[in-house]
Amino acid sequence: MSDKLSKKPTAHRKPLNKSTVNPGALTRLRAGIIGTGFIAPVHIEALKRLGVQVSAICGSTKGARALADKWGITEVYGEYDFRSMYRSPNIDVVHITSPNKVHVEQSIAALAAGKHVVCEKPLGMGTRETAQLLKAIQKAGSTCPVFAVNYMCRFFPAVLQMRAMVQRGELGKIIHVQGHFFQDWLLKETDYNWRLLASEGGKLRAVGDIGTHWIDAVSFILGARAEAVFATLETFHKTRVRPKGEVKTFAKVNPKDAAPYRVDTEDFASVLLKFGESEHGFANGVHANASVSQVAAGWKCSLYLGIYGTKASVQWDLQQPNEIIVGRRDEPNQILQRATAGFSEDVAGFTDYPGGHPEGFPDSHKMHYRAVYEHIASDRQTPVLFATAEDGHHEVKLCEAILKSNVKRAWVQL
Numbered sequence: 001m002s003d004k005l006s007k008k009p010t011a012h013r014k015p016l017n018k019s020t021v022n023p024g025a026l027t028r029l030r031a032g033i034i035g036t037g038f039i040a041p042v043h044i045e046a047l048k049r050l051g052v053q054v055s056a057i058c059g060s061t062k063g064a065r066a067l068a069d070k071w072g073i074t075e076v077y078g079e080y081d082f083r084s085m086y087r088s089p090n091i092d093v094v095h096i097t098s099p100n101k102v103h104v105e106q107s108i109a110a111l112a113a114g115k116h117v118v119c120e121k122p123l124g125m126g127t128r129e130t131a132q133l134l135k136a137i138q139k140a141g142s143t144c145p146v147f148a149v150n151y152m153c154r155f156f157p158a159v160l161q162m163r164a165m166v167q168r169g170e171l172g173k174i175i176h177v178q179g180h181f182f183q184d185w186l187l188k189e190t191d192y193n194w195r196l197l198a199s200e201g202g203k204l205r206a207v208g209d210i211g212t213h214w215i216d217a218v219s220f221i222l223g224a225r226a227e228a229v230f231a232t233l234e235t236f237h238k239t240r241v242r243p244k245g246e247v248k249t250f251a252k253v254n255p256k257d258a259a260p261y262r263v264d265t266e267d268f269a270s271v272l273l274k275f276g277e278s279e280h281g282f283a284n285g286v287h288a289n290a291s292v293s294q295v296a297a298g299w300k301c302s303l304y305l306g307i308y309g310t311k312a313s314v315q316w317d318l319q320q321p322n323e324i325i326v327g328r329r330d331e332p333n334q335i336l337q338r339a340t341a342g343f344s345e346d347v348a349g350f351t352d353y354p355g356g357h358p359e360g361f362p363d364s365h366k367m368h369y370r371a372v373y374e375h376i377a378s379d380r381q382t383p384v385l386f387a388t389a390e391d392g393h394h395e396v397k398l399c400e401a402i403l404k405s406n407v408k409r410a411w412v413q414l
């Protein structure tokens with residue numbers, strides 16, 4: 001990529017890599033984790049890589065004990081007793097990795113106990129409850145601890161790079177965005193997870209679980225929020241079979257120990273979005289279309305997006321996270337690689353390894369938590385690049401609008 005691109009940080013904000021935070025500051029912060037399933041160890045591992053002390057874990061008694069033993073965590077709170085964990089003086093930040101239906105309750109209680117929070121997405125089951133969280137944050141005002149929602153896709157260097165290119169006007173005026181989030185782990189009727197039940201994960205499953213990652217990432221890149229949606233939802237397996245006990249995400253189920261049940265969440269969504277105005281003026285009123293599926297054979301975790309402007313386009317897929325493709329009409333297309341001259345200086349603070357040494361999903365969590373913890377350690381002096389409670393609430397609002405659009409067969413304005 002040209003030197004012009006690699007040397008210039010975005011004009012209207014400070015270079016993102018110039019952290020003023022003493023690296024040792026993070027080692028003085030201590031975390032407590034709620035949940036012991038698929039994503040909890042991803043949080044723990046990322047925090048340990050940052051030098052943050054993970055001092056407590058809360059979950060089922062068996063699950064919490066097992067993770068505590070594995071990771072050397074000293075305080076263990078069984079029986080999902082998060083309130084006891086919040087009374088510990090050895091926790092500064094709580095990571096909420098429990099199922100969606102308890103996120104808001106656990107978040108409000110954490111803030112009331114004076115703990116900073118990193119909460120998993122989606123923020124809650126509906127806007128009625130996420131609005132309560134916003135209210136609690138507003139009421140606490142400047143004394144409110146820091147709150148982040150784990151839309152960590154923002155912290156892939158490629159996503160930050162595409163955002164910088166849009167903000168600098170290098171793609172021209174953005175016209176439209178297209179993409180998908182595809183997985184196949186729920187393809188068979190015997191595949192089971194609590195997300196399949198609206199009562200456990202929310203009325204929107206594929207969109208709430210992975211579609212909101214796509215919308216949040218696009219929103220972050222464009223610097224604009226989605227304001228209207230038109231959507232079609234489809235449930236291909238109207239009936240599935242489920243095991244009698246709890247199953248960890250992505251775990252296989254033995255059909256012999258399973259019973260049938262009626263599915264009340266979608267396998268697939270086709271969504272049109274209209275974005276609002278952007279701060280920088282290069283992405284105003286952008287059209288987007290996304291397909292979301294958890295039954296797309298062959299795709300494991302493909303968040304793909306293409307951003308199309310009047311001068312050029314960029315494409316990226318989370319399954320090849322280290323590079324983006326720049327498309328031009330009258331010049332050759334280019335592949336820009338992370339940690340090479342193709343990526344600009346202002347995203348250099350979000351990558352730790354040289355080019356050719358791939359970084360991926362675990363690194364995006366690490367970079368996200370680094371940004372949150374640096375914000376805490378600097379007494380909020382660093383930029384807020386992470387998704388806030390308001391961003392999380394907006395995603396839940398979009399989910400409700402998508403549901404409504406599917407029923408009404410019409411555009412729904414937010």
Ligand SMILES: NC(=O)c1ccc[n+]([C@@H]2O[C@H](COP(=O)([O-])OP(=O)(O)OC[C@H]3O[C@@H](n4cnc5c(N)ncnc54)[C@H](O)[C@@H]3O)[C@@H](O)[C@H]2O)c1
Binds near residue numbers: 036039121151209
């Ligand atoms: N950011 C991401 O990329 C990402 C990826 C996967 C999951 N997630 C989110 O993380 C959350 C957990 O997902 P998962 O895949 O790890 O699920 P999981 O089923 O594998 O694990 C959930 C854990 O929560 C525990 N739990 C259940 N009820 C609880 C309660 N009341 N209090 C405390 N713990 C409780 C369970 O025992 C289990 O250990 C979900 O909100 C999901 O959307 C985010």
